[in-house]
Structures are given as structure tokens and as C-alpha cells.
Amino acid sequence: MSAAGQKQSVGLSPGTLIHIGKRKTEKVRITLIEYGATDFHEREVESIDDSISVKKDKLITWINIDGIHNIDTIERIGGRFDVHPLTLEDILNTESRPKMDDYETYLFFILKMFEYSDEKGLLNIEQVSIILKENLVVSFQEAEGDVFEPVRDRIRSNKGKIRKQGSDYLAYALMDAVVDHYFVIMEKLGEDIEWLQEELIESPTDETLQEIHKLKREMIYLRKSAWPLREIISKMQRRDSPLIRETTLIYLSDVYDHTVQVIDSIETFREMLSGMIDVYLSSVSNRMNEVMKVLTIIATIFIPLTFIVGVYGMNFVYMPELEWHWGYFTVWGVMIAIAVGMLIYFRRKKWI
Numbered sequence: 001m002s003a004a005g006q007k008q009s010v011g012l013s014p015g016t017l018i019h020i021g022k023r024k025t026e027k028v029r030i031t032l033i034e035y036g037a038t039d040f041h042e043r044e045v046e047s048i049d050d051s052i053s054v055k056k057d058k059l060i061t062w063i064n065i066d067g068i069h070n071i072d073t074i075e076r077i078g079g080r081f082d083v084h085p086l087t088l089e090d091i092l093n094t095e096s097r098p099k100m101d102d103y104e105t106y107l108f109f110i111l112k113m114f115e116y117s118d119e120k121g122l123l124n125i126e127q128v129s130i131i132l133k134e135n136l137v138v139s140f141q142e143a144e145g146d147v148f149e150p151v152r153d154r155i156r157s158n159k160g161k162i163r164k165q166g167s168d169y170l171a172y173a174l175m176d177a178v179v180d181h182y183f184v185i186m187e188k189l190g191e192d193i194e195w196l197q198e199e200l201i202e203s204p205t206d207e208t209l210q211e212i213h214k215l216k217r218e219m220i221y222l223r224k225s226a227w228p229l230r231e232i233i234s235k236m237q238r239r240d241s242p243l244i245r246e247t248t249l250i251y252l253s254d255v256y257d258h259t260v261q262v263i264d265s266i267e268t269f270r271e272m273l274s275g276m277i278d279v280y281l282s283s284v285s286n287r288m289n290e291v292m293k294v295l296t297i298i299a300t301i302f303i304p305l306t307f308i309v310g311v312y313g314m315n316f317v318y319m320p321e322l323e324w325h326w327g328y329f330t331v332w333g334v335m336i337a338i339a340v341g342m343l344i345y346f347r348r349k350k351w352i
Contacts, residue, residue: 017074017075017085017088017089017092018071018089018092019068019069019071019094020093020094020095021093021094021095021127021142022094022142023069024126024142024143025066025067025069025143026067027067028065028066028068028069028073029044029065029066029067029144030044030045030046030047030048030063030064030065030066030073031043031044031045031063031064031066032044032045032061032063032064033061033062033064033152033155034059034060034061034062035059035060035062035163036058036059036060036163037163037164039059040155040156040158040163042152042156047076048065048073048076048077048080049076049080058135059135060135060136060137060166060167060170061135061136061137061167062136062137062138062139062155062170063137063138063139064139064141064148065077065139065141066141066142066143066144067141067142067143067144068091068092068094068129068140068141068142071092074088074091074092074140075088077138081106081131081133081136081138082105083106083131084103086101087101087103087108090110090129091129094126094127095127096110096127097110097224097228098110098111098112098225098228098229098232099232100231100232100236102239102241105133106131106132106133106243107131107171107236107241107243107244108129108130108131108132109129109130109132109171109175109232110127110128110129110130111127111129111130111175111178111225111229111232112125112126112127112128112221112224112225113126113146113147113178113181114181114182114185114221114222114225115145115147116184116185116188116189123185123218123222125225126141126142126143126146127141127142128141128146128178130171130174130175132167132171132243133167133243134167134243135166135167136167137167137170137174139174147178147180147181148174148177151174151177165247165248167243168243168244168248169245169247169248169251172248172251172252172255175229175233175255176251176255176258179229179255179258179259179262180258182222182258182262183258183261183262185222186222186262186265186266186269189215189218189219189269190265190269192211192215193215193269193272193273193276196208196211196215196276200279200280200283204280204283204284208280209280212280215269216270216273216274219266219269219270219273222262223263223266223267223270226259226262229259230256230259230260230263233252233255233256233259234256237249237252237256293351293352297346297352300342301338301339301342301343304335304342305335305338305339308331308334308335308338309335312331
């Protein structure tokens with residue numbers, strides 16, 4: 001939790017509802033999807049009290065809330081679906097670590113959803129909270145726009161098994177969508193790393209180093225989100241919860257494998273970025289050495305020339321060469337010969 005978040009929650013009793021994080025949307029949007037093998041209903045409701053006006057047997061209900069800054073809405077959800085105050089507190093705290101809690105009557109998940117901004121080249125991080133109950137899934141997001149549209153399309157078009165499975169399969173599908181989008185993010189970051197590698201070889205600048213550090217920070221955010229996710233899925237597989245059916249466990253194994261692949265990619269990219277910093281420092285050091293070598297060669301050539309000029313610049317009365325007709329041209333010839341001779345010597349030594 002950031003310093004600001006800690007300051008807001010200091011001294012409050014556990015379960016106190018206070019929104020911690022940025023307000024990413026002005027209006028809370030509640031969408032409702034109810035479906036079964038043959039039935040499907042989708043609509044947007046004004047309040048949580050209108051979300052399930054008529055209880056339909058054997059239908060799976062998915063309620064999605066965009067915007068979690070409205071504490072009254074979160075309290076109403078807690079009262080309507082018998083959600084523990086600690087769960088509501090975690091939903092409002094957008095700086096929570098990804099995790100899974102088992103409250104017997106429901107399972108609670110916190111995930112981190114990432115979106116890559118092409119304009120700014122930055123990762124936008126959003127917290128997604130999911131409550132899984134019998135025949136019910138409630139998801140909470142900070143703002144509109146998510147990675148769940150493929151899931152909605154599958155429900156609308158009745159593709160795959162989702163309309164024939166329970167709420168645990170829906171929760172799996174949402175988690176799978178989040179994990180699959182990690183691969184899209186990793187692909188974007190991989191392209192940025194390749195571009196930085198080319199720039200490191202050709203002409204590294206201070207901006208190159210800043211980009212490397214920015215990518216390292218983003219890898220830290222990804223790592224903090226992906227590692228707990230592996231733990232969450234592992235706990236779901238091991239925990240004997242009646243809310244997760246045996247038929248769903250095999251799909252959770254697939255998500256677990258994808259999570260491991262994401263973590264491996266993150267670790268690989270982190271090692272590459274650390275190596276790129278070493279390459280940058282070596283490149284800068286080599287360029288500095290090249291500059292110093294050129295300056296040293298120039299200074300070395302001018303040392304004997306400066307000595308000659310200094311000698312003939314002395315104000316002694318008796319200096320025979322000063323009155324010699326060819327003295328000036330001879331001194332120039334000697335200096336040019338010395339300079340050329342030193343350049344030839346440096347070339348043979350492969351110093352230049």
C-alpha cells in the first residue's frame with residue numbers, strides 16, 4: 001500500500017469502508033447478464049437493488065460493476081449478497097495484493113488487469129475483484145473497459161461450454177481472460193525491448209537508459225501481479241470447496257500453465273533488461289575511452305611541438321637559428337616530421 005493509502009486507513013477498525021486509490025470514472029455502471037443453456041438476458045441496471053428482480057431457477061447471474069468509488073453501492077452489494085465487511089474493504093482498496101479468500105459461502109479473488117497505452121508507452125493497472133457464489137459471479141472494476149468482452153461474446157453467441165457450465169466456470173473464464181491478456185502485454189513489452197537493444201548497439205543516449213528503467217519498473221508491477229496469481233490458482237485446485245466443481249479443475253490447470261509461462265517471460269525480460277543496463281554502461285564507458293584516446297593522441301603529438309615552439313620563443317639575444325634564412329621553414333619541417341612520425345608509430349601499434 002502506498003503512503004497515501006496507509007495514511008487514509010490509519011486508526012480505522014477492520015472492515016471500515018473507505019476508497020483507496022484513484023477515482024477512474026464518475027458514474028458507477030452496473031451490468032447484469034443472466035444465462036442458461038437456452039436462456040440469455042443482458043441489461044444495464046440503475047442500482048444493485050434492481051439487479052435481480054426475479055429469481056430464475058438454474059440461471060447463472062453475472063453482475064459487473066464499473067466504478068468502485070461509491071461506498072453506498074458497495075455496502076448495498078454486501079447487504080444483498082451477504083458479503084463480509086473485510087471483503088468489501090478489500091474491494092475498495094485498489095492497492096491490495098492479488099489473493100484468494102475462502103468465506104465458505106463464497107470465494108473472493110483479487111486480480112490485476114493491465115492495459116498497454118501505445119501513445120504513452122506505459123502500462124495502465126486496474127484492480128479486478130471477483131466474488132464467486134452458487135450460480136452468481138460479481139465482478140468489480142475501477143473503470144469501464146476490460147478484457148472480458150470475449151467472455152461476453154461467448155455467452156451471447158452460446159459458443160463453447162460456458163452456457164452449459166456453472167458459475168465456477170464463469171469465474172475461471174474471467175481469470176483466463178486476464179491471464180491471456182498478459183501475453184498481449186508481454187508481446188508489446190518484448191517489442192519495446194527489441195527496439196531498445198537496437199538503439200543500444202547503434203547510439204545509446206540518456207533517454208535510452210530512462211526507457212530501460214521504465215521497463216524495469218513495469219516488470220516489477222507485472223511480477224507482483226503474476227506471482228500471487230499462480231498461488232491463487234494453486235489454492236483453488238487444492239481447496240475442497242463445493243463452489244468449484246471437479247469438471248472445472250482441468251481448466252484451472254490450463255490457466256496455471258499459462259501463468260507459469262507469463263512468469264517465465266517476465267523473469268526472462270527482467271534478466272534482459274538488467275543485461276541491457278550493463279551494455280549501456282559499457283557502451284558509454286567505451287565511448288568515453290575513445291574520446292580520451294583521441295584527446296591523448298592529440299596531446300601526445302603536441303608535446304614535442306610545444307617544446308620546440310617554447311624553445312624558440314625564449315627571449316635570448318644569442319640564438320643563431322633566429323638569423324638563419326631557412327630557420328623558420330626548417331622548424332616547421334621538423335615539427336611536421338615529428339607529428340607524421342608519431343602518427344605512423346601509433347598506427348603500427350594499433351592505437352589508432
